[in-house]
Amino acid sequence: MIKPIIGFAGMTHLGLVSGVSAAEKKFQVICFDADRDKVKALNQGILTISEPQLNELVFKNKSQILFTDDVADLKKCDIVYVAPDVATDDFGKSDLANIDALLNLTFDATRNETVIVVLSQVPPGFTRRQVRTGRTLYYQVETLVFGRAVERALYPERYIIGCIDSGQALSVTYESFLAAYDCPILKMRYESAELAKISINMCLVASVSAANTLAELCEKIGADWSEIVPALKLDKRIGQYSYLTPGLGIAGGNLERDLVTIRNFADEFGTDAGVVKSCIANSNHRRDWPLRLLHKVIIKKNTKAIVGVWGLAYKQNTDSIKNSPSIALLKAIYNTHVRVFDPVVSVTAVPNRYCHDAASELDACMEVDVLVIMTPWPQFSKVNPKEIAKMMKGNIVIDPFKALDAKACRDVGLVYFTLGVAN
């Protein structure tokens, strides 16, 4: 069988990573985006997103990838994934106008036998409304994880495929493409697949919320959450891969959207959403942990304190600042002098009028009263606490994610705070 040509409409984080991973699996790939500047940049090897391995794979597979702004190029494709960003409004509700438009454009630009796959996350009920007579349409659950997107696209745990009828066989072309990834394929009706995606995220949110709730308690009663976690992971009902690392609430935008989707559906259908609402409240509460601590340990005593901040991205290995706790913190201390360093995100994103763009981690520590490490970039853990202590005027380090070694910090006289354990 001739290998199908795979198209991707929408050069978003999801679309680009998925397209590049298909090329890595030796498929010819056509990547379409109507944004001419974006396509031009991609053809020059300039990526607007940051993901481990992505640059290398684009370069390695450039002969197999066509970046184009001409939608007619999709006519050559046997399968086209539609993967625009689905924006959310201020209330976390999805705006489906983009995906509606791109899906229509894709249907019109492709051959009747071309398989169309909705890859962006959509609310339950969306895909069935898009069905066109004589066309084949699937919804494929994406499980993109920022910072691990390439790895997860190349080696998926499973594929969840939403179909018009779960009893119907998958298109042979589509099945042959999915087979290249060598993972279980779970076929179900559209609505189940759409809700499966949200269900995965809800389970993650529940784990994170439980971890955050208990970690906060640990901080107050003298327990250490990091000592408890291994015990939980050895419990088969919880599992070694469970999300039990405490954090600053839920960020990134995707999980928040799912919480809002479930809450809205529950409100509409009269089902109980108490757990969801509690998760949202807990997320907001924990996001502001560094702010409360900052006030307690320094600003309350010294309103002119200078704060060093490492990290702006909502998590490591990404340039996304959507719902970033760091940005929330900097917004809340908008009139405090801050020295900020992030390896990827520009300080122009900082909503603070007294922000110094630090050139390095240590530059961000210069003469500061307190250092707050808001994103656990791997490179941060390589900075020697002795050097940090030397550069700082004060001696307080707030390190929610344990980017630094607590003992090493304390050994050089730093007062160290982290999540899940009393200082």
Next chain:
Amino acid sequence: MLNHLNCASEKPNRVVVVGGTGFLGKCVVKKLIEENVKVMSLGSKEVDLVSQSSVDLLGKLLKSSDTVMFLSAITPDKSRDIAAFIKNILMVKHLCEALKNAEVAHLIYFSSDAVYGQTQSLISEDTPVAPQDLYGVMHLSRELMLSELTHIPTAILRITAVYGAGDTHTSYGPNRFLKSSLQNKRIDLFGCGEELRDHIYGDDVAVIAKLCVYMRSCGLINVATGESVAFKRVAELVAGKLNGPINIQQTPRSNPITHKHFDTTNLLKAFPCLCLNDLENGLRLTQIHKQEN
């Protein structure tokens, strides 16, 4: 959450403190005068808010450029009965009628954390209100009545337990402990005094109110320190501030233990440089002021 209508701190033309002769009112008036703000303090002698005649009187006194702070209330230590409730509601009814005809630049209402009741241990502005007594219902009703004044930017301050030198109330906590220590060398605790509560120093409430005035803030904010302390500890701190031994007496408990904490994140966001006194310091200041007076 509060929103500031002023981009930068700005002194108001005049602040009319309705209820300026009570404990908290005095703290606020003192703070504003220290800041050289023009203040008109009104007590029940100047304006009897329970009377319908207060509508016209307020109408004549208020200017469109005024900031109005409303603190008047019959507090629970004076009366918790239905008559007090009705009078408290009447006061705000008359204020609302006056403000319907006389526009003012800004309104700040001093509400209470009693609107939350006792069912929640961690309270933020998102906590659903569930008043469990007429006093709580009264404050909530007043908030709703004032929210009808949509043409006036309004800030609602839900204040937790206040203490300070001039406090005439004898509610359970720092004030009563100080009073009974001075009078009887004794503090009576309910049970072992395990309950945790947030106590805020009166002058700190005045600082927050002043910041609201200067920033022309509107919205809702809880006014608390974010640090809850057990009554036993409060008693020990009070006893430690006084000369001579104080007998801290435990008494049989008649109610189950409840705790109350405040998540003050929104307050910190509204006023990033806010420095509030902790209980120990607040008690020290209270003691100093008591001795001065």
